[in-house]
Amino acid sequence: MTDDQPIDQFIVRYGTTRFLGVFTWKGKGEPQRGNDVIIRTKRGNEWGEVLGPATERAKSFLQSPEPEGKIQRFPNADDYDTLDRCRIREQVEFDGCTKMILERKLQMQLVDVEHLFGGERAVFYFLAEKRIDFRELVKALAKEYSLRIEMRQIGVRDEAALLADYGDCGKPVCCNTHLSEMPPVSMKMAKVQKATLDPNKISGRCGRLKCCLRYEYDTYEEFQRELPKIGAEVVTREGQGKVIGQEILSKQVVIVYEDRRRITTPLQEIISVIKPKSGKKTAPKVKVAEDVSEEE
Numbered sequence: 343m344t345d346d347q348p349i350d351q352f353i354v355r356y357g358t359t360r361f362l363g364v365f366t367w368k369g370k371g372e373p374q375r376g377n378d379v380i381i382r383t384k385r386g387n388e389w390g391e392v393l394g395p396a397t398e399r400a401k402s403f404l405q406s407p408e409p410e411g412k413i414q415r416f417p418n419a420d421d422y423d424t425l426d427r428c429r430i431r432e433q434v435e436f437d438g439c440t441k442m443i444l445e446r447k448l449q450m451q452l453v454d455v456e457h458l459f460g461g462e463r464a465v466f467y468f469l470a471e472k473r474i475d476f477r478e479l480v481k482a483l484a485k486e487y488s489l490r491i492e493m494r495q496i497g498v499r500d501e502a503a504l505l506a507d508y509g510d511c512g513k514p515v516c517c518n519t520h521l522s523e524m525p526p527v528s529m530k531m532a533k534v535q536k537a538t539l540d541p542n543k544i545s546g547r548c549g550r551l552k553c554c555l556r557y558e559y560d561t562y563e564e565f566q567r568e569l570p571k572i573g574a575e576v577v578t579r580e581g582q583g584k585v586i587g588q589e590i591l592s593k594q595v596v597i598v599y600e601d602r603r604r605i606t607t608p609l610q611e612i613i614s615v616i617k618p619k620s621g622k623k624t625a626p627k628v629k630v631a632e633d634v635s636e637e638e
Contacts, residue, residue, distance in 0.1 A: 350366070350367045350368075350372065350395070351364050351365070351366055351367070351395070351396035351409060352364070352365055352367055352373050352392050352393075352394065352395055352396055352413065353365075353392075353393045353394055353395075353396050353400055353401075353404070354379065354381055354390040354391065354392055354393065354413065355390060355391045355393055356381060356383065356388050356389065356390035356391070357385075357388060357456065358454060358456040358465070358467070358504060359456075359500070359503065359504070360503075362393070362404055363383070363404070363406070363409075363410035363411070364396045364401060364404065364406075364407060364408065364409045364410060365379075365381055365390070365409060365410060365411050365412060365413045366409050366411075366412050366413065367412070367413040368412075369413075369415070373392040373413060373416075374392065375392060375393060375394050376391065376392065377391070377392045377416065378390070378391060378392075378416070378417050379391070379392055379413045379414075379415070379416060379417070380413075380414045380415050380416070380417055380421060380459070381411055381412065381413050381414060382411045382412050382414055383410060383411045384410070384411070385458060385462070385463065386458050386459075386460040386461075386462035386463060387414070387458065387459055387460025387462070388458055388459050388460065389417070389425055389459040390413075392413075421459075424459065425459060428457045428458075428459055428461075429457075431457045431464075431487075432455045432456065432457045432464075433455075435455045435457060435464055435466075435483075435487060436452065436454070436455045438483070438486060438487070439452055439455065439466055439479075439483060440452050442479055442482055442483065443479065446478065446479060448474055448476065448479065449470060449471065449472070449474065450468045450469065450470040450474050450476070450495075451468060451469040451470070452466060452467075452468050453467045453468055453469055453496065453501050453504060453505065454466075454467045454504045454505065455467070461489065462489065462490060463489055463490035463491065463492055464483075464487065464489055464490075464491060464492070465492045465493075465494055466483070466491065466492070466493050466494065467494050467496050467500070467501075467504060468493065468494070468495055468496070469495070469496060469497075469498070469501060470495055474495070476493050479493070480493060498548045498549055498550065499517065499524045499548045499550060500524075501548065502515065502517055502518070502546065502547045502548035503515075503517035503518055503521075503524075504518075506518055506546075506547035506548070509546060509547065509552075510543075511554075515546065515547055516553050516554060517546075517548075517553060521553065524553065525553055525556040526556070527550070527551040527552070527553060527555050527556050528551070529551070531551075531555045531556060531559045532544050532551065532555055534559065534562045534563065534566060534590070535555065535558065535559065535562050535590075536590075537555065561591075562590050562591070565590045565591065565593055566588065566590050568593065568609060569585075569588050569590065569593065569595055569609060570585045570595060570612065570615050571585065572585050572586060572587065572588065573585065573586075574615055574616070575615070575616040576595075576597060576612050576613075576614070576615050576616065577612070577613045577614045577615075577616065578597065578607055578611055578612055578613055579611065579613070580597075580599060580603070580605060580607075581599050581600065582599070582600065582616075583597040583598055583599040583600065583603075583605075584597065584598055585597055586598050586604070589606065592608075593608060593609045594606050594607060594608050594609065595607055595609070595612070
């Protein structure tokens, strides 16, 4: 590298927990999407994967748009051998730590070990229901393996992100691929989307509600606000009836009329919605969106 070479920025994914960061590159050639690289982070020398140029739009999706470190170089054959040795050491350190936990009768479950490429440290990820005093364990690990030890307590969603492979949909689990944050998910989202409420069918590998229930919820919520709520009295060309069901994505409602007919009707065919209190009729596209509250 020379001082007159341009400095570019790229988004790199690195670490067991798939951190995303902006890294600078000053060298010949240009890293391409999917290239393996050796980077320098605040944790030390690490192995990373280039996701693409750090454009302003791409950086807007990151928690921090500021550069986190440098891309030092592309890996060579020796680096790949070093990476293989790191993976072997991770298994040795995992087995050793598990044994030490049992010997000390600590109420914690070791989930994974990350041995950094540069060999500066090892990160031990564990589950625990309460705070654990692991100071003696850290001392024992540091003495046994002669490196810096970091203990990190994680949750069940994080465990799935580290260990899970495929979901019920047949694709790699979202938390192990593209998700950088775990979105909040509630039963309300499943109800609005009319998903089954069987916990076994709407729970992910972590045992919690599936993250994918969050993806389309905003669209469902927006469409639902446009529809007359269940129980509302409406007027259509067929007459006056009551809304007994909603087909949110198709923007239709199921109406039962006074002669007991049940007809699925598009929103645009509803002439007006009758307000129970005032008895006045209003155009659904204007007033329904204002008067209808979200269903629990």
